[in-house]
Amino acid sequence: MSDITVRALGENEWEQYRSVRLNALEESPDAFVATADEERGFEEDLWRDRMRRSQRLIAEQDGAPVGVASIGQARQDGEKDNERVAELFGLWVAPAARGTGVASQLVQAGADAARRQGRSHLAYWVGADNGRAVAFASGFGFRPTDSRRPMRVKGEDDDEDEVAMVLPLGEDRGVPPL
Incomplete structure (x- = not known):
């Protein structure tokens, strides 16, 4: 197997991000709030805006x-930005590349990007009952917080919650409010 590389996409690479994002939505529809049908109809301006709003890693x-993730601004209290905390979201790995370390490389690249942005922590929301996701995040160094929200992705159990897990990026080992 050849090496995996992770890089940030620029705004002008919106079509590449669109392609990978649509592939992720088609392959893992239960893992995302949006659907491939919804996003397939988005115009170029919306895709470019997404590229400016958050850093996209491929x-x-x-x-x-073989994978994608995004790093954006974490929010607290519903709408208020928490400037110290970046949020990892939209993490997806192609089925053939699962179990090869791609997810870890994407998370590491996201943590590195957040650190370069001057962030002290990286937040990652996972299903509270998704043992595999919680174990992955914990193994990477994320720690669960008291912050919960209703699961944004609706499935069989609409009562499920997501838990915010936080990775300290520097000397501040405390848990910031989310």
Whole structure:
């Protein structure tokens, strides 16, 4: 197996992000709030706005995309920005690349990007009952917080909650409010 590389996409690479995002929505529809049908109809301006709003990371193997993640501004109290905290979201790995370390590389690249932005913590929301996701995040160093919200992705159990897990990026080991 050849090496996996992770890089940030620029605004002008919106079409590449769109392609990977739509692939993720089609392959794992239960993992996202949006649907491929909804996003397929988005115009170029909306995709470019997304590229400006958050940093998009792509994992590639032999030049082909095998994963994607985004780093954006964390929010607290519903709408208020928490300037110290970045949020990891939209993490997806192609089925053929799962279990090869791609997700870890994307998370590490996200943590590095957040650190370069001067952030003290990286937040990642996971299903409270999703043992695999909680174990992955915990193994990476994320710690669960008291912050909960209703699951944004609706499935069989609409009563499920998401828990905010936080990764300290520097010396501040405390948990910021989310």
